[in-house]
Amino acid sequence: MTSTEDRADRFTRELAELKIPDPAAGRHDLWLRLGLTLMVAGPILGVVSYFLSHNTSDALVQRDAIVLAIVGVAVTVVGSAVFLRYSLTGFLRFWMARQAFDLAVLADGVPHRKDGSS
Template sequence: MTTTEPRADRFVRELAVLKIPDPAAARATLWLRLGVLLMAGGLALGVSGYLVSHNTVDPLVQGDGLALGLGGISATVVGSALFLRYSLTGFLRFWMARQSYDIDLLADRLLERDIHHDPTGNDAAPR
């Protein structure tokens, strides 16, 4: 299957046919930004909880500070997981589509080579 269409244009066309969602889609971008906000907010909560618990001698306020710090740590972990999930998802979808395209191209090359192959063992076409 030989075409005069450039390889990059063919790849973009086949991505459109496969209906692979754009990595910059609105919902994925929302979750990605939420993950970044949770990471930053969680760090701020953790630091403020540390400062609150260490700048007082009242055990009730120290307990509140510790709870605030643990909530900040939890928010940071959840935000990191969201950020990793949605940043890697877009990349891995594109990578898998690229792998599929490259394997298809390899199969086309192998089929062309088999067409030009002489079954008697005297190959006229170079490999």
């Protein structure tokens, strides 16, 4: 058990040394929620514009509804990109730190020759 605790403590210490920003301390959650909100708001905007265009016979209002529907598609695409970026950031940050730690453990276990040959 001691070796496991030491390894976990070492991982925590080396993670702090890498100076990887803590996602909970920043605006990570705000951007994640904003992306999710935009992903939901885009299709809602599309449905609203559909009913707006079908409840009138005025061509000008129907064209406005078409523009509103295109804006809804754009909002959905932007929201999806923001959500994907910030949802993957946390995972990839931890993955990179874990890879660095595993490589350091592997390097500690491999004997090195002083003459430079392998």
